[in-house]
Amino acid sequence: MMDDSSDRVKRHIAIPCHDPVRLLCYDQPMFVRDRFTTFCSANRIIGLGFCLAVAVGGLFGVCSNAAAQDSGKASAASASQGDKSSLKTARNALDGGQFGEAAEILRKLADKGNADAQTLLGDLYLTGRGVPANNSMTWHWYKRAAVQGDAAAQYKIGYMYQNGIGIPADPKAAIEWYGHAAKQKLPAAQIKLAQLLKSKHGPFYPDMLKLLGKIAPRNPRAALILEKIAATGSATALNILKELPYSIRRLNGAPPPSFGDAADKAIADFLNGDHKMALETFTALANADKAEGFFGLGIMYSAGAGLPPDYAKAAENYRKAADKGNAAAQSSLGRLYLEGRGVPKDNTEALKWLIMSAKQGDSGAVNALGLMQWEGLGVPKNYDEAINNFRVAAKEGNAAAFSNIAKAYTYGKGVPKDFIQAHLWLNLAINQGDESALEARSKLETRLSSGQIAEAEWLYLEKMKPEPAAVAAIEKIDVGNATPKQLTSLGIRRQYGRDVPQSDVEAVKLYRAAADQGYAKAQSNLAYMYKTGRGVDQNPIEAARLYRLAAEQGYAKAQKNIGIMHQFGKGIPKDDTEAVKWYRMAAEQGDAKSQNNLAFMYRSGRGVEKNYKEAEKWYRLAAEQGHAKAQKSLGVFYQFGRGVKKDNAEAAKWYALAAEQGNAKAQGDLAFMYKFGLGVSRDYETAVKWFKKAADRKDARGQKGLADMYLEGKGVERDFAKAVDLYLMAIDQNYAKAQETLDDMIKKRLGAPKDYEKAADLYRAAADAGKAKAQNTLGLMYGYGLGVDKNFEASEKWLLLASKQGNAEAKSNLADLKNRKTKGTF
Structure with missing residues (x-):
């Protein structure tokens, strides 16, 4: 080098x-x-x-x-x-x-x-x-x-x-x-x-095998390749393996503990495919009441290798090893409880065992604890703490932890949303042997420009082997003699604090030096700093000017941003026609977000004549690059036959692709398709799953959809209290349909009075604000004692107030109330 x-x-x-x-x-x-x-x-x-x-x-x-x-x-x-x-x-x-x-x-x-x-x-x-x-x-x-x-x-x-x-x-x-x-x-x-x-x-080349041996201490996948080659009978590969410390090989994303020569040999036998020999050794160790023997048997039952797959027996053996203080077994048992494999799903038990293991430094347990905090399983949801645990596990080389950090950067939870950082962490996960990260990286790259991918790869290379000399060179760089590209790269380092102290002010200086030489990327980056007020006073007019300079050079990212500024009138006059012009330029270069935005303009007839066929074309181009919003919109087009022939199966397919990326609206749409069997087989449990994902993202339609499932008892046990709580969440976001359904529940007096206590507080606030619908509903609640004590006078008061505002339903309810009073049935 x-x-x-x-x-x-x-x-x-x-x-x-x-x-x-x-x-x-x-x-x-x-x-x-x-x-x-x-x-x-x-x-x-x-x-x-x-x-x-x-x-x-x-x-x-x-x-x-x-x-x-x-x-x-x-x-x-x-x-x-x-x-x-x-x-x-x-x-x-x-x-x-x-x-x-x-x-x-x-x-x-x-x-x-x-x-x-x-x-x-x-x-x-x-x-x-x-x-x-x-x-x-x-x-x-x-x-x-x-x-x-x-x-x-x-x-x-x-x-x-x-x-x-x-x-x-x-x-x-x-x-x-x-x-x-x-x-x-x-x-x-x-x-x-x-x-x-x-x-x-x-034939096997000895030099190639030696190369894999050199890589193996930094890359567990290389060790696994060597093991597979050795299993075919290669003496060279076997000899190279013998020279490697076993700690470089990974089990379940973490280095296996050292149990002694017998156990290490058994694990090596297991990985090399000699399950019979591994089973004999693990069994002998277990018969001697050794934790490592029980742990090894647990692995074999879990993997279904050398023994029939049996999670219950895996759990039994893990427990015996865990009770003896074996950290890896405690971690494995905790994860079985977390996933409900071989034991009942139990977040409390999972938490107990994972904490025991994490205290001993097991990175898999630390990562699993992070996941529990991320999802709010058995503990309050806390993205910041989850990220901390992911980072701790990642420092120990846990592949899944690298992927989880990438997920955090992708969705901006616990850290600022940053696709370049997400790409970096996925590369690190791949390097640790997490094959699922390959697919995640491919999906992410559909949302990145070629320049962003290059920047992410550069960061990855630097992360793999940091050199103090490189940092020193950055600090000493002669800005006056640097190329615009060098200046911009250094500006990016300054902006994000990569290998040098973070400084937005210094980043702006470097971007400006490159931008003054006409370098499009620098102009675009400087525009972003002005747009967001980082390192300079916020100035959307200057941001627009710089974006335009870069856009006129054909820089797609700047074309997209100048289009957005025209569409929303930020820093420049609002002009849909101009927005369409710039979106089209970037879209034709393959920028997925611009393709999605251009499709929206055609769909809504803004800046161009409304044209569903043209909108469908651009949505499809963006959707095929993995753009979640475009996938969701293409699903809508297929469901309702806009620009394409109506096709519920295609609609469900595109909703699913967007839903898997975390698009809440698509998750709600997909749940709807499963609930009513549109394009997919009717499946209430799957519908509940997707409604819940949407609801967890605070999507009002998802909250209302999940509430409906609890109200109807479809896919879940009927629970009026949960239904009411979810309707209230949706109502809090001004979702009218949730209000209508909750009103109907009250009229039909579904559930127990206590189920409506939160609703009573909400309706009282709205009624006090003079809203006739709320006054009518609150009057009904007092009339039937739902969420409040039954009270004729209070019921009459609120129904009368609503009636005076012209609410016909309130007039009918008031007449019914008085009739019940007269008949003595109140």
């Missing part, structure tokens, strides 16, 4: 691929020419290779200096100073999203034999940015760069062969090209090569 961090300037092209396989894209590895490598978004197919590559690559790159020099010799030798300048211009165009301009420059350089340009041009053809998507042309340009010795292009050729992108899949050819790149010490290629070889596409 290079040591002089001040000489390393990050340069990137982060391009999300259009096909389901997202290629791991590398900038060309020529760090002597101030390169920095970043990555494209990667799905589960390449996620592991990405993690391992970064683990080896360290802070600022994936190649050794010598290898980088070797890989770039051909193009460097042939490139003139003018070519270098042109390549820099092309990179700046790529950074600014001006892909067509970049493609023209790159094509001229590529035709002259510049390997860097050839690889970058291949990237553009792969993704269809600035040029039509064309896998044949992708292959053509990658191949031309690869034969010149460019390691990144060789890696990509290997990837195309491995996955059959534009050419027939050919594992042997993939191995050959990965091998060329691996010889230049490109870690991603080395890992890919190791993975292909272990899948019997060729």
Whole structure:
């Protein structure tokens, strides 16, 4: 790795691929020419290779200096100073999203034999940015760069062969090209090569196995790969494993405790697939009344490996070990209680065992306690405390804790909403072996621009291997000689306190220095500071001016923001037509939020003629990128046949996608579909589940929907008191339908009088404020003794007041009250 961090300037092209396989894209590895490598978004197919590559690559790159020099010799030798300048211009165009301009420059350089340009041009053809998507042309340009010795292009050729992108899949050819790149010490290629070889596409390479051994202390997934290879009979892999400390291997997201040689061997046997030998050892230890034996048997029953799956017996064995003070067993038992597996679901018992385990430092227990605080299970909901526990567990390497912190940043609970930080923590989770984080990262990346993804990957690389020299270099950077991109990157560091003291004022200075040179990203970032009043006095007019400067350069994020400011009249005159113009520009660049906003304008006829078909088109583009609001809206279009043929099954599908992302309105809509069997099989329990999720997010429709289920006894036991409480929550948000249903409950005198005590207080306040409907309802409550003592005079008073305001229902109720009095039935 290079040591002089001040000489390393990050340069990137982060391009999300259009096909389901997202290629791991590398900038060309020529760090002597101030390169920095970043990555494209990667799905589960390449996620592991990405993690391992970064683990080896360290802070600022994936190649050794010598290898980088070797890989770039051909193009460097042939490139003139003018070519270098042109390549820099092309990179700046790529950074600014001006892909067509970049493609023209790159094509001229590529035709002259510049390997860097050839690889970058291949990237553009792969993704269809600035040029039509064309896998044949992708292959053509990658191949031309690869034969010149460019390691990144060789890696990509290997990837195309491995996955059959534009050419027939050919594992042997993939191995050959990965091998060329691996010889230049490109870690991603080395890992890919190791993975292909272990899948019997060729002999095991000892060097590849040694590489995995080097990675293993930092990456438990590497250890697991080695174990799988060893299980196939590889003596080399087995020998490397023997040299590793067992503590690097993970069970349930946390390092297994050291139980002694016999237990360690049993766990190793278990992981390597020798369940018979593991069972014999664990059984012998249990017969000797050793905690580790009971714990091991619990693992085997839980996993259904070597023993039939049986959570009840797992719990029984975990309890025996837990009673002996075994922290891992206490943690496992607590989680069984939390999930209701093998034991009745019991948050109190879960809390007891998890606290015991956490006090002994078990990171899995600490993370589980955080989840209980996050969800409010057995303890009051407390996002701040949950985050603290997640962080403690993460420091111990708990993979699930990294994912939970990412979730917090995604939804802005306990921490400010920050998708870049969420992406960083998901990468850290993946590096710890949490495969579920791969899917979460893919979903998140649909909400990020390529620049944001690149920034997140940069942060990840720095997090993996912090270097004091890098911090020192940042502090000493010569602002006067720095490029606009460097200034902006340093501004981001200052704004968020990454490796340097946080300072909005200093961030503004750096953004301004770059913005004055016309750098679009800096102009956009500075606009945000003015918009929010961070480091400067809040000034929406100046924010709008700066956003416009960046937007006019084609910067999609700024185009979106200037559109929002026009739509709502912030800092500039309200102008829907202008808003539509800017939304369209950003939307055509693939910005999901802009696509959603443009769809809304077509849907509502603002700035354009109302057009459901056009709205549906833009909602779909945003929805397919994972934008939750767009998914919800597309569901509405299918449910009611707007711009598309009415289709409840499609509606339910899109509601579900948005609901899974936490969109409360979509959760309520999905619950409605399950309640009435629209597009899905009728399922009251599932309806209750989604109504509850929406209600927990304080969605009035969700609260009313859940109240209806308690009122009707569908999917839950009938409970009038809970129904009333939920109706009141919705009424507090001025949801009229909840008011109507609660009024009807009172008229029908459903439930016990005490169920209505809270309602009485609410209606009294509204009645005192002169609201006729509330006066009528309060009169009924006094007339029937619901939530208040039965009182004829009070009932008459409130019904009379409502009647005088013209409330016809109150007049009828007043007549009925007097009739009951006359007949003696009051």
